[in-house]
Amino acid sequence: xxxxxxxxxxxxxxxxxxxxxxxxxxxxxxxxxxxxxxxxxxxxxxxxxxxxxxxxxxxxxxxxxxxxxxxxxxxxxxxxxxxxxxxxxxxxxxxxxxxxxxxxxxxxxxxxxxxxxxxxxxxxxxxxxxxxxxxxxxxxxxxxxxxxxxxxxxxxxxxxxxxxxxxxxxxxxxxxxxxxxxxxxxxxxxxxxxxxxxxxxxxxxxxxxxxxxxxxxxxxxxxxxxxxxxxxxxxxxxxxxxxxxxxxxxxxxxxxxxxxxxxxxxxxxxxxxxxxxxxxxxxxxxxxxxxxxxxxxxxxxxxxxxxxxxxxxxxxxxxxxxxxxxxxxxxxxxxxxxxxxxxxxxxxxxxxxxxxxxxxxxxxxxxxxxxxxxxxxxxxxxxxxxxxxxxxxxxxxxxxxxxxxxxxxxxxxxxxxxxxxxxxxxxxxxxxxxxxxxxxxxxxxxxxxxxxxxxxxxxxxxxxxxxxxxxxxxxxxxxxxxxxxxxxxxxxxxxxxxxxxxxxxxxxxxxxxxxxxxxxxxxxxxxxxxxxxxxxxxxxxxxxxxxxxxxxxxxxxxxxxxxxxxxxxxxxxxxxxxxxxxxxxxxxxxxxxxxxxxxxxxxxxxxxxxxxxxxxxxxxxxxxxxxxxxxxxxxxxxxxxxxxxxxxxxxxxxxxxxxxxxxxxxxxxxxxxxxxxxxxxxxxxxxxxxxxxxxxxxxxxxxxxxxxxxxxxxxxxxxxxxxxxxxxxxxxxxxxxxxxxxxxxxxxxxxxxxxxxxxxxxxxxxxxxxxxxxxxxxxxxxxxxxxxxxxxxxxxxxxxxxxxxxxxxxxxxxxxxxxxxxxxxxxxxxxxxx
Amino acid sequence: xxxxxxxxxxxxxxxxxxxxxxxxxxxxxxxxxxxxxxxxxxxxxxxxxxxxxxxxxxxxxxxxxxxxxxxxxxxxxxxxxxxxxxxxxxxxxxxxxxxxxxxxxxxxxxxxxxxxxxxxxxxxxxxxxxxxxxxxxxxxxxxxxxxxxxxxxxxxxxxxxx
Numbered sequence: 001x002x003x004x005x006x007x008x009x010x011x012x013x014x015x016x017x018x019x020x021x022x023x024x025x026x027x028x029x030x031x032x033x034x035x036x037x038x039x040x041x042x043x044x045x046x047x048x049x050x051x052x053x054x055x056x057x058x059x060x061x062x063x064x065x066x067x068x069x070x071x072x073x074x075x076x077x078x079x080x081x082x083x084x085x086x087x088x089x090x091x092x093x094x095x096x097x098x099x100x101x102x103x104x105x106x107x108x109x110x111x112x113x114x115x116x117x118x119x120x121x122x123x124x125x126x127x128x129x130x131x132x133x134x135x136x137x138x139x140x141x142x143x144x145x146x147x148x149x150x151x152x153x154x155x156x157x158x159x160x161x162x163x164x165x166x167x168x169x170x171x172x173x174x175x176x177x178x179x180x181x182x183x184x185x186x187x188x189x190x191x192x193x194x195x196x197x198x199x200x201x202x203x204x205x206x207x208x209x210x211x212x213x214x215x216x217x218x219x220x221x222x223x224x225x226x227x228x229x230x231x232x233x234x235x236x237x238x239x240x241x242x243x244x245x246x247x248x249x250x251x252x253x254x255x256x257x258x259x260x261x262x263x264x265x266x267x268x269x270x271x272x273x274x275x276x277x278x279x280x281x282x283x284x285x286x287x288x289x290x291x292x293x294x295x296x297x298x299x300x301x302x303x304x305x306x307x308x309x310x311x312x313x314x315x316x317x318x319x320x321x322x323x324x325x326x327x328x329x330x331x332x333x334x335x336x337x338x339x340x341x342x343x344x345x346x347x348x349x350x351x352x353x354x355x356x357x358x359x360x361x362x363x364x365x366x367x368x369x370x371x372x373x374x375x376x377x378x379x380x381x382x383x384x385x386x387x388x389x390x391x392x393x394x395x396x397x398x399x400x401x402x403x404x405x406x407x408x409x410x411x412x413x414x415x416x417x418x419x420x421x422x423x424x425x426x427x428x429x430x431x432x433x434x435x436x437x438x439x440x441x442x443x444x445x446x447x448x449x450x451x452x453x454x455x456x457x458x459x460x461x462x463x464x465x466x467x468x469x470x471x472x473x474x475x476x477x478x479x480x481x482x483x484x485x486x487x488x489x490x491x492x493x494x495x496x497x498x499x500x501x502x503x504x505x506x507x508x509x510x511x512x513x514x515x516x517x518x519x520x521x522x523x524x525x526x527x528x529x530x531x532x533x534x535x536x537x538x539x540x541x542x543x544x545x546x547x548x549x550x551x552x553x554x555x556x557x558x559x560x561x562x563x564x565x566x567x568x569x570x571x572x573x574x575x576x577x578x579x580x581x582x583x584x585x586x587x588x589x590x591x592x593x594x595x596x597x598x599x600x601x602x603x604x605x606x607x608x609x610x611x612x613x614x615x616x617x618x619x620x621x622x623x624x625x626x627x628x629x630x631x632x633x634x635x636x637x638x639x640x641x642x643x644x645x646x647x648x649x650x651x652x653x654x655x656x657x658x659x660x661x662x663x664x665x666x667x668x669x670x671x672x673x674x675x676x677x678x679x680x681x682x683x684x685x686x687x688x689x690x691x692x693x694x695x696x697x698x699x700x701x702x703x704x705x706x707x708x709x710x711x712x713x714x715x716x717x718x719x720x721x722x723x724x725x726x727x728x729x730x731x732x733x734x735x736x737x738x739x740x741x742x743x744x745x746x747x748x749x750x751x752x753x754x755x756x757x758x759x760x761x762x763x764x765x766x767x768x769x770x771x772x773x774x775x776x777x778x779x780x781x782x783x784x785x786x787x788x789x790x791x792x793x794x795x796x797x798x799x800x801x802x803x804x805x806x807x808x809x810x811x812x813x814x815x816x817x818x819x820x821x822x823x824x825x826x827x828x829x830x831x832x833x834x
Numbered sequence: 835x836x837x838x839x840x841x842x843x844x845x846x847x848x849x850x851x852x853x854x855x856x857x858x859x860x861x862x863x864x865x866x867x868x869x870x871x872x873x874x875x876x877x878x879x880x881x882x883x884x885x886x887x888x889x890x891x892x893x894x895x896x897x898x899x900x901x902x903x904x905x906x907x908x909x910x911x912x913x914x915x916x917x918x919x920x921x922x923x924x925x926x927x928x929x930x931x932x933x934x935x936x937x938x939x940x941x942x943x944x945x946x947x948x949x950x951x952x953x954x955x956x957x958x959x960x961x962x963x964x965x966x967x968x969x970x971x972x973x974x975x976x977x978x979x980x981x982x983x984x985x986x987x988x989x990x991x992x993x994x995x996x
Contacts, residue, residue, distance in 0.1 A: 412993055424878075427944055435957065795969065
């Protein structure tokens with residue numbers, strides 16, 4: 001009857017509860033309702049029983065353990081407003097606040113959720129289930145009619161074998177069998193994730209490989225697939241060796257550890273960003289060096305002008321001695337290099353050279369190398385940006401801030417005692433802020449406060465944008481003036497000394513670097529004047545202001561170079577080789593930027609520290625402004641990318657600059673700065689920096705380079721694309737010539753005409769791309785809904801667990817005390833009769 | 835990497851640890867020596883970390899345990915592994931749940947006991963309310979994992995450099 005809780009599934013009452021959701025009458029959609037109903041049916045007897053239990057505390061079978069009590073604020077169900085049942089449910093649960101019997105405890109302690117990671121057997125069985133599921137998922141998808149109809153979606157279709165009677169060895173065998181049947185990637189990943197001892201993981205892997213080898217050798221492989229298998233294995237092995245070698249180089253391992261030990265992950269992210277940029281530049285240097293610089297160095301072209309003598313100024317201006325060297329575009333020849341002829345272009349190559357000599361088509365090589373390096377850089381950037389974005393973006397933006405702060409904010413890398421102290425102060429402040437926020441959320445600021453704040457923000461923005469616009473105008477007019485001066489001086493051939501003329505070229509870079517240094521200080525002052533509600537808002541505003549400044553400065557400089565300098569190529573002999581001139585300008589900008597960074601580090605950090613120590617007698621040292629420094633790095637890298645077309649050796653210059661910058665910044669930070677006193681969200685900021693590197697920086701550089709290749713006429717007398725055509729036209733002409741020479745390559749020309757030049761192909765490609773993006777956004781929406789559903793399910797499971805445990809307890813109680821039962825039954829019947 | 839770790843392990847107790855590990859001697863370095871390592875010395879959770887990774891649960895680590903610890907805490911360790919070990923570290927009474935007392939102890943270690951008891955109580959209540967999904971007033975592993983998956987900084991913070 002009602003007292004016998006029968007867990008037999010064939011019991012009619014229980015089966016009625018397992019009907020499909022189509023039957024509305026038999027199913028409860030609220031478990032509180034179910035608990036309430038059940039308790040109402042047997043309410044009095046339960047109450048009497050529990051009173052008995054409470055009156056007999058000396059029963060030896062009772063063990064006091066933490067009871068299950070729901071929190072008061074818990075939402076019982078999404079979308080149901082059963083307040084009446086809520087009250088009854090709460091009442092019922094308060095009755096169940098009791099101690100559990102030992103039998104119940106034994107069952108409770110072996111529940112899967114309580115044994116996660118605890119014992120080896122439990123881990124193995126958990127991972128056995130996981131591998132079984134993975135295998136099932138990858139092998140075939142069961143059709144919907146295989147699943148038993150059940151109202152509870154959580155037990156539908158799993159079919160997991162839950163027999164706990166298997167011994168540990170048997171479980172391990174089955175785990176190994178499952179691991180074998182997975183793909184290698186999955187197997188490695190699962191083995192890595194298992195929280196077992198290293199020695200046990202090793203033995204599992206060894207056993208799995210052994211059995212794999214046995215099964216493989218037993219099957220007969222054909223000789224060619226056997227060979228292919230071994231080749232693939234060998235390749236993969238060598239790739240892993242290569243990767244582990246690169247990793248073992250441990251570039252800058254100790255300095256990075258010292259920085260992270262003292263300053264934490266925030267400052268470390270700046271140095272890691274520097275390291276990433278260094279690798280990008282090394283890659284560019286390798287590609288450009290091996291395809292452009294080395295062939296041209298081995299077969300140098302004819303020297304038409306006299307090489308100027310070396311004065312020290314070349315290192316800064318890039319002109320003079322460096323003017324007609326491998327460093328710049330103008331040096332590269334526009335004909336095919338032959339390995340045996342070192343003569344002038346005008347003299348015909350010897351006939352016996354033609355057939356056997358290696359020829360190297362310089363213009364085509366230049367064109368394709370630059371294109372290839374930009375393309376590969378683009379792919380690497382987009383890949384790292386998407387990976388970083390995937391790690392830091394969270395679909396479900398619920399507010400779990402406090403719990404996250406408690407568990408995830410301690411930075412385990414920090415080692416130094418003073419930094420540890422600062423970190424814990426930091427965390428304490430953040431926790432207090434969060435608590436304060438929760439309390440003061442209801443306090444609204446008055447309208448006048450809001451107005452004042454709005455006015456201050458508006459003023460601040462107007463000031464910053466005005467200053468930026470003013471500086472951009474100054475750069476515009478000054479560059480115009482310098483350009484005109486240069487045109488005039490080259491026409492007049494005035495008696496100014498060469499050195500002064502060269503040094504005057506440095507004026508524009510110095511002005512730009514000075515603006516880049518001073519204006520961020522103005523922005524900081526403005527931000528100090530305004531008061532921001534949240535520190536993250538302040539960081540974003542300062543980041544965007546600095547970004548606007550740098551983008552506008554670079555924009556006006558690109559305009560100056562690509563419109564004015566390139567445009568005046570035909571009028572003037574000073575700009576005959578305008579590409580080399582632009583390359584020199586970029587070299588100058590890089591070097592002057594480096595010098596100004598050096599000076600800023602010296603004055604900004606060293607002098608400020610001694611000033612604040614001796615004059616102000618404060619104990620606080622300046623903090624390291626991560627965002628500003630990273631933006632400076634991005635600015636330098638944009639210049640390097642812009643200059644790739646005009647100065648192929650510029651990556652080498654950038655590599656040297658980054659190496660020196662690393663050591664200078666490292667020593668400055670260690671000596672002069674202290675750990676940051678404000679919170680810094682590392683992964684979010686890292687994602688933002690990589691995005692900034694990809695979007696304004698790389699995109700801008702590639703747009704400029706594409707514009708140069710497509711629209712601007714190349715100079716007549718220098719470079720691989722001599723002649724008054726654009727680079728793309730010159731490239732196409734070369735390809736046509738190449739096809740004429742080797743008729744086998746006709747398909748290249750066909751491919752070019754039908755694929756690259758056809759706008760229809762681009763249109764179709766863009767449409768497909770947009771459709772794919774739309775589908776992906778729909779997938780994300782669907783996943784968000786699934787997350788909400790799963791959370792609801794977890795809450796349901798919690799209710800289930802409570803229900804079952806109390807039922808279990810009552811079953812054990814009744815079994816143990818039949819006498820008491822009888823007495824209560826008798827009294828109940830008596831009451832009813834009466 | 836293993837060589838480096840062996841060197842570090844040996845310098846903790848040179849009289850105990852032999853140079854040569856080929857016959858896998860059964861040596862355990864006690865906890866008091868391990869927490870003198872510079873990477874762990876100032877960490878408020880150093881005792882719990884060493885206890886979690888030691889086989890006997892008391893903090894005496896063999897070389898395998900030592901290697902386990904640093905490989906679980908390294909940069910390339912997978913997220914699931916780090917979550918499991920973080921849960922074990924924060925579970926002070928080892929009952930496979932993070933209850934209120936565990937949270938209070940974690941909080942006191944984080945802030946070095948500088949928060950008032952009222953604030954500690956508030957933070958613990960609110961944290962459990964936010965993260966507890968199945969309404970049993972403590973955090974099971976599933977709750978913890980769900981909360982950690984929303985914190986992108988966890989992977990970079992839960993990392994010890996050797």
